[in-house]
Amino acid sequence: MITYQNFIGGEWVPAKSGERSQNFNPADTREIAAEYPLSGKQDGMAAIEAAKKAWPAWAAMTPVARGRILSKASQILESRKAELAELLTREEGKTLVESTGEVQRAIDIFRFFGGLSYTLGGQTIPHDLPQQLLFTRREPLGVVGLITPWNFPIAIPAWKSAPALVSGNAVVIKPATQAPAMTLELARAFSEAGLPKGVLNVVIGEGRAVGGELATNPAVVAVSFTGSYAVGRQIYQQLAHRMARAQMEMGGKNPTLVLADADLDLAAKLVAIAGFGLTGQACTATSRVIIERSVADAFTQKLIEKAKAINIGNGLREGVTMGPAVSKQQLAGNLDYVDIAVAEGAKLAYGGRRLTEGEHAHGYFMQPTILTHVSPKMRIACEEVFGPVIGIIAVENFDEAIAVANGVEVGLSASIVTRDLKKAMLYTERIEAGVVKVNQISTGLALQAPFGGVKKSSTDSFKEQGAQAIDFYTRVKTVYLDYSA
Incomplete structure (x- = not known):
């Protein structure tokens, strides 16, 4: 000590x-x-x-x-x-x-x-x-x-x-x-x-x-x-x-848009890093995936596989890729949001529970969590969780995706995964966020570039x-x- x-x-x-x-x-x-x-x-x-x-x-x-x-x-x-x-x-x-x-x-x-x-x-x-x-x-x-x-x-x-x-x-x-x-x-x-x-x-x-x-x-x-x-x-x-x-x-409630033309393997990799890395405890972490409905199921399965591969444990141990929540209160808040989401109609696709066995017995560990059937007005879609919890919102098209992404009170970081250069550029113009990423994780900043949010961020x-x-x-x-x- x-x-x-x-x-x-x-x-x-x-x-x-x-x-x-x-x-x-x-x-x-x-x-x-x-x-x-x-x-x-x-x-x-x-x-x-x-x-x-x-x-x-x-x-x-x-x-x-x-x-x-x-x-x-x-x-x-x-x-x-x-x-x-x-x-x-x-x-x-x-x-x-x-x-x-x-x-x-x-x-x-x-x-x-x-x-x-x-x-x-x-x-x-x-x-x-x-x-x-x-x-x-x-x-x-x-x-x-x-x-x-x-x-x-x-x-x-x-x-x-x-x-x-x-x-x-x-x-x-x-x-x-x-x-x-x-x-x-x-x-x-x-x-x-x-x-x-x-x-x-x-x-x-x-x-x-x-x-x-x-x-x-x-x-x-x-x-x-x-x-x-x-x-x-x-x-x-x-x-x-x-x-x-x-x-x-x-705070932030950072979206990653995944369009139908996206490389879904890349999208799942980026979302897993941005949403589960740092145990989701980053103001720029991805907490909302807004995805075109035609590829939502395929993407969800790929993201689940990424979540399953995460090694949860003491961050000092070699090979661990996700540590604990910072405190008992933070962990409880994360788990409460999962319960609230399910009560409001979301479906728990993966995770959502505390880990208490073996090396996890004395720490504040939880599984990376994926929620599907999330609607834009649910609390899980609007409020910052600050944990490894991702809600997936399916939409019909690019315009609806933009509207959903902008439909919250905050605007810190936002990402999009697409092969369509025009839509990528339109996203940078229309999204209400202080930081915009194209085919990159929503987390991670260049120290030589300005940083800050809009709206209530x-x-x-x-x-x-x-x-x-x-x-x-x-x-x-x-x-x-x-x-x-």
Whole structure:
């Protein structure tokens, strides 16, 4: 078991209450993964004050100097990649292959933004009068709050903190309590890389106390949040009330369209990876397959064969391809949605039950689940499950498929499998989603490209990732200079 403290003002400190909590390995709950402080409002206030104190000197550094620290942190993380991947698997549950990939993504994100530091700045704009200079400056905001989820416990803190830091902001991160170890390890890497004390702070605690402080404290000028719609909406309202900047990335109900002309073997492979990979615990996971009726039965059989081939178990064991749900509550929610779907008229084609025998006896394991005869108005077709549960909706044609895909309140990621180039391009135009994939899995993102959703998936104001991520963490100042005299 690893014992952690909060990271505030460059120091490892306990919660002011002295209270602590433990996280258990979701694959084997007999094992304590780590122990943490149980922080409250006062700890959040201390972290904000530390960031406020550190910010002016950090903002005064050049972007390149800040970028070098990000690059150094990337090197430190890379030297510890295997160790961090194992820790991630023990706490969050995903397979070691998946955890290793996620740690590598964090490494690459810091490397990317370290390099991007050489290009940060404003632009020169042609003036309509002679001997006039018109240009912009890009400046940091100040203290920003980052509220991150448990499902990508190192990648999401990385893709939020990297642009925030390289832009010259000081940050306070509140990671989800189910899997905060990776964020604390990021703090350790930055401390070793020479980040000035107080520029990055991490506070472990419940959202209502610590997250609430970030949302309401006037010293915090912006908050970037990833999590559920209900919590995101509440934080958004709190920020709007005091006119602070907000970036909310929330849920998805991501469709993969399978057209009659598709390679069904490819379609089944892509859907299985996107729906069952990461135990379905990805905001971009495929949870709806919308398929032309003429090929629905054949596709379903191929998808069932893919599900049967999945090796479910402890992610540290070689050969395992799907780990447990992150918690008892998440598992119960997944199984409840299966029961609700069947009660509403869906048919259970495969899976749908908890695994409790042998190596599964002490973990939160369930079978990958396939539901057929799903109609667009069923809850399983409209609400995010966040587990390895796929509903198959049969439609008559491409136009109906688009209508069904768009008939939900969210719009994060969407995929299509087809050989028809025209329909593929029409899909990219007509689908209501922030990310569109053609003949690819709905999960998986390029770190150099912007990411974000539409409708209730996002505030849809500022994108995350890629060079555009800088926009949320900076303001633009316009400068007019007359040198005619």
